[in-house]
Amino acid sequence: MSTDGMRNGPLPVDNVDVAVIGAGVVGAAVARELAGYDLSVALVEARCDVGDGTSKANTAILHTGFDATPGTLESRLVRRGYDLLGAYAAATGIPVERTGAVLVAWTEEELAALPGLAAKAAANGCRDCAAAGPDEVYAMVPALGPGVLGGLTVPGESIVCPWTTTLAFATEALARGVHLLLNARVEAVARDGGQTVLSTSRGPLRARWVVNAAGLGSDVVDGLFGHRRFTITPRRGELLVFDKAARPLADRIVLPVPGSRGKGVLISPTVYGNVMLGPTAEELEDRTDTSTSEDGFAFLAGKGRRLMPALLEEEVTAAYAGLRAATEHGDYQVHLDPAGRYLVLGGIRSTGLTASMALAEHAAGLLAGAGLALEPRAGLPGPPRMPNIGEAFPRPYQRADLVERDPAYGTVVCFCERVTAGEVRDALAAALPPGDLDGLRRRTRATMGRCQGFHCGAEIDRLLREGAR
Amino acid sequence: MSRTVITADVAVAGAGPSGLTAAGGLAAAGLRVLVLDREREAGGIPRHSDHTGYGIRDLGRIMTGPAYARLLAARAREAGAALRTSAMVTGWAGERALDVTTPQGLLRVEAGAVVLATGARERPRTARMVPGDRPPGVLTTGQLQNLVHLHGRAVGGRAVVVGAEPVSWSAVLTLRRAGCRTVLMTSEHARPESYAAFSVPGRAVLGVPVATGTRVVRVAGHDAVEAVEVEDLRTGARRTVPCDTVVFTGDWIPDDELARAAGLATDPGSRAPMVDNTLATSRPGVFAVGNLVHPVDTADVAALDGRHVVRHVLRHLGGGTPAGRAIPLLAGAPFTWVSPGLARPGAGAPPRGRILLWPAEHRALARVVVTQDGRVVARRTLPWPVSPGRVLRVPSSALSGADPRGGPITISLA
Numbered sequence: 001m002s003t004d005g006m007r008n009g010p011l012p013v014d015n016v017d018v019a020v021i022g023a024g025v026v027g028a029a030v031a032r033e034l035a036g037y038d039l040s041v042a043l044v045e046a047r048c049d050v051g052d053g054t055s056k057a058n059t060a061i062l063h064t065g066f067d068a069t070p071g072t073l074e075s076r077l078v079r080r081g082y083d084l085l086g087a088y089a090a091a092t093g094i095p096v097e098r099t100g101a102v103l104v105a106w107t108e109e110e111l112a113a114l115p116g117l118a119a120k121a122a123a124n125g126c127r128d129c130a131a132a133g134p135d136e137v138y139a140m141v142p143a144l145g146p147g148v149l150g151g152l153t154v155p156g157e158s159i160v161c162p163w164t165t166t167l168a169f170a171t172e173a174l175a176r177g178v179h180l181l182l183n184a185r186v187e188a189v190a191r192d193g194g195q196t197v198l199s200t201s202r203g204p205l206r207a208r209w210v211v212n213a214a215g216l217g218s219d220v221v222d223g224l225f226g227h228r229r230f231t232i233t234p235r236r237g238e239l240l241v242f243d244k245a246a247r248p249l250a251d252r253i254v255l256p257v258p259g260s261r262g263k264g265v266l267i268s269p270t271v272y273g274n275v276m277l278g279p280t281a282e283e284l285e286d287r288t289d290t291s292t293s294e295d296g297f298a299f300l301a302g303k304g305r306r307l308m309p310a311l312l313e314e315e316v317t318a319a320y321a322g323l324r325a326a327t328e329h330g331d332y333q334v335h336l337d338p339a340g341r342y343l344v345l346g347g348i349r350s351t352g353l354t355a356s357m358a359l360a361e362h363a364a365g366l367l368a369g370a371g372l373a374l375e376p377r378a379g380l381p382g383p384p385r386m387p388n389i390g391e392a393f394p395r396p397y398q399r400a401d402l403v404e405r406d407p408a409y410g411t412v413v414c415f416c417e418r419v420t421a422g423e424v425r426d427a428l429a430a431a432l433p434p435g436d437l438d439g440l441r442r443r444t445r446a447t448m449g450r451c452q453g454f455h456c457g458a459e460i461d462r463l464l465r466e467g468a469r
Numbered sequence: 470m471s472r473t474v475i476t477a478d479v480a481v482a483g484a485g486p487s488g489l490t491a492a493g494g495l496a497a498a499g500l501r502v503l504v505l506d507r508e509r510e511a512g513g514i515p516r517h518s519d520h521t522g523y524g525i526r527d528l529g530r531i532m533t534g535p536a537y538a539r540l541l542a543a544r545a546r547e548a549g550a551a552l553r554t555s556a557m558v559t560g561w562a563g564e565r566a567l568d569v570t571t572p573q574g575l576l577r578v579e580a581g582a583v584v585l586a587t588g589a590r591e592r593p594r595t596a597r598m599v600p601g602d603r604p605p606g607v608l609t610t611g612q613l614q615n616l617v618h619l620h621g622r623a624v625g626g627r628a629v630v631v632g633a634e635p636v637s638w639s640a641v642l643t644l645r646r647a648g649c650r651t652v653l654m655t656s657e658h659a660r661p662e663s664y665a666a667f668s669v670p671g672r673a674v675l676g677v678p679v680a681t682g683t684r685v686v687r688v689a690g691h692d693a694v695e696a697v698e699v700e701d702l703r704t705g706a707r708r709t710v711p712c713d714t715v716v717f718t719g720d721w722i723p724d725d726e727l728a729r730a731a732g733l734a735t736d737p738g739s740r741a742p743m744v745d746n747t748l749a750t751s752r753p754g755v756f757a758v759g760n761l762v763h764p765v766d767t768a769d770v771a772a773l774d775g776r777h778v779v780r781h782v783l784r785h786l787g788g789g790t791p792a793g794r795a796i797p798l799l800a801g802a803p804f805t806w807v808s809p810g811l812a813r814p815g816a817g818a819p820p821r822g823r824i825l826l827w828p829a830e831h832r833a834l835a836r837v838v839v840t841q842d843g844r845v846v847a848r849r850t851l852p853w854p855v856s857p858g859r860v861l862r863v864p865s866s867a868l869s870g871a872d873p874r875g876g877p878i879t880i881s882l883a
Contacts, residue, residue: 245726245729288691290602290603291600291601291602291603291689292600292601292603293600293601294600294686294687296600297598297600315592315596315722316595316596316598317595317596318595319595319598319600320603397557397559397570398559398570398575400471400472400574400575401471403570403571403572403574403575404471404574407572407573408572410555410570410571410572410573410574410575411555411572412507412555412557412559412570415507415557416726418557418559418570420570437605450596451590451593451609451611451724452593452594452595452596452609453593453608453609453612454590454591454593454609454611454612455508455590455611455612455615457608457612457615457616458612458615458616458619458620458622459615459620461616461620461622462620
């Protein structure tokens with residue numbers, strides 16, 4: 001399929017039924033959902049790729065919602081989204097590992113908070129959590145440092161690949177006919193009769209309905225529609241990713257007990273076979289500042305050394321920072337303007353990855369209630385089968401059948417992450433190809449490993465350039 | 470399972486100088502030798518080290534890195550070793566069996582002995598935990614030389630090179646070849662680590678200022694590198710150095726993935742697999758050679774490990790077992806590691822009759838002290854300085870006075 005018009009030049013479409021602003025995990029899920037009906041849909045994104053903002057840098061956990069505030073929209077949508085995304089992941093090959101989690105209490109205050117958390121979990125429909133004594137906690141995670149007083153297991157907490165999730169939604173959206181418009185920043189909004197005119201950096205787009213899923217910019221876009229309902233204060237979370245050699249130390253998620261001294265940091269395995277430590281929580285003014293900091297590193301190193309001393313003996317493979325779209329409110333900011341045919345999905349915090357499909361379903365319901373006709377489309381293509389970049393399932397380099405059919409799958413080009421030339425080629429030829437090296441990294445893991453390009457950086461650079469031609 | 474099983478007397482993982490030299494020697498002794506390398510071309514790091522200085526100690530001549538890489542590969546082939554490139558060893562399938570992915574299919578190589586020769590790499594920026602923005606244009610010397618020498622690619626116009634070791638000057642030369650000026654080299658040490666013979670004319674001819682006692686504390690620039698922030702370690706003062714390229718050099722770490730996957734005993738100082746004077750690891754029949762065990766010495770020294778290991782591999786294949794007990798060798802101040810980490814009395818000298826040590830500090834003179842069980846075994850004064858970023862080689866005869874039944878031996882400087 002031609003990708004002309006996806007990233008550059010004048011917009012290939014000027015008039016749609018629904019424009020979704022923001023191609024993060026939520027916007028991509030909404031576009032995919034709406035394109036299941038007889039509607040023309042545009043997915044409008046300021047950056048050069050889908051999932052390139054907050055959706056790419058988070059803790060990558062598929063949450064049960066055990067610790068959400070009962071009764072909130074977030075609580076309901078996380079629970080629903082957990083089931084929806086779990087099933088979708090199985091159908092499309094999004095890497096998910098059902099690792100389970102254990103909350104670990106290190107102080108008397110944290111220990112005393114556990115029964116309340118268990119009750120909250122039950123109120124959130126999460127009934128399989130169980131208290132664990134210190135011996136049981138150490139049996140589950142022997143590498144924990146000294147001083148564990150007790151714990152609470154949350155068997156349903158799982159890890160997921162956030163990159164493949166957004167890509168799967170966007171890939172299916174494309175297959176369903178969605179117009180993906182990248183590098184198109186929405187700069188102004190005007191009403192013209194029954195339509196909204198979005199002025200984008202690539203030209204105007206008219207839409208009967210607009211869904212704002214602009215993440216860190218959702219309050220700004222909401223302002224373009226004349227509203228002042230919430231303010232995003234980016235909350236930076238820095239994370240350290242440790243070498244794969246550390247993976248045996250953490251085969252489940254180790255969660256902190258939320259307490260009076262803040263939320264604490266977690267240790268989590270990743271679906272790529274690493275171990276992650278973080279995040280920090282720092283409120284910022286700058287909505288683009290995803291830099292890491294000396295203070296952040298020092299904080300994480302200090303925490304990590306207490307939580308799991310052996311982890312800090314391993315090499316750090318990567319460090320990154322994500323910005324959570326936090327607001328002054330305690331819940332998602334979902335507001336419908338039926339007269340203006342406008343819906344905002346704002347203030348979607350780190351739970352948004354889990355809740356994404358439920359948010360999409362919820363959005364479709366709200367729009368239908370406001371008068372958008374949702375006629376199911378016949379002959380929808382099936383869900384896409386996504387390339388597996390997780391460690392829990394066989395990767396191409398391990399598959400004799402694939403290598404026999406195509407030597408490119410036996411040609412390992414990124415050694416640390418064991419990415420083959422075939423996978424790089426496929427990513428570059430996909431319906432939604434990467435726009436740059438970062439995009440290729442999110443699709444294949446190439447250059448993301450311990451050597452960070454020492455061995456393969458030049459070769460991957462060559463493949464990317466040749467593929468882009 | 471649909472892997473093709475291949476048997477060999479010896480499987481060598483890595484076709485750099487040490488692996489190729491070992492393979493050539495073993496093949497010349499009549500063994501069936503299979504060398505596996507994940508790169509498309511054999512030769513290892515010298516393939517993209519486009520400067521001279523290779524081959525002195527092992528071949529008695531001086532040549533460029535790429536010519537040296539080609540020659541070692543040709544010699545291994547001529548001796549009868551089978552070389553497979555684009556062949557990535559992905560794990561172990563037994564004590565001396567390897568799983569391998571190649572474009573021609575998945576293999577299982579079952580061998581009588583395995584020689585690990587996987588080399589070393591530089592710690593990238595992330596492992597050094599240098600914070601800031603994460604733009605492209607932040608490289609290691611390996612990636613830089615690969616880009617410039619093998620792919621003919623351009624880099625930026627103003628570089629900061631982190632480190633002032635021999636490899637750092639090599640990076641400066643490569644940058645210059647690519648039309649990129651090095652505006653600053655930084656070294657955390659009080660003086661440049663490199664050989665005076667390189668560093669003094671290097672500074673004069675290349676015109677590169679070296680900031681000693683200085684560390685890089687931040688990288689700035691969203692879509693491209695704009696600057697680095699450096700800190701004077703003596704005063705704490707910080708300043709911003711505009712640049713568009715940053716090269717992190719040195720700070721070597723062994724490529725130890727296979728060694729760790731095997732659960733081999735490791736040296737805590739270097740993270741390398743622990744070997745004795747025969748280059749045997751803690752798993753019988755598995756040997757480790759080259760910069761995997763001493764990250765890093767020069768390529769010719771690595772190659773001579775390959776020559777050294779031949780006789781010990783032959784001995785293993787002939788049913789020999791390690792002679793006697795091994796005494797731990799410990800790195801005392803100011804050394805961070807010593808190789809080999811085990812001294813096995815009665816098993817002969819280590820490669821080249823040298824103990825290799827990695828200093829963390831500069832000393833004008835190497836006054837080496839060897840102690841065991843509280844007793845000074847030997848004192849040696851070597852007529853050259855001790856410099857960080859450069860291996861100190863001490864004759865193994867300094868250990869000859871140690872008690873073969875005694876405790877660990879520590880090597881330090883007076």
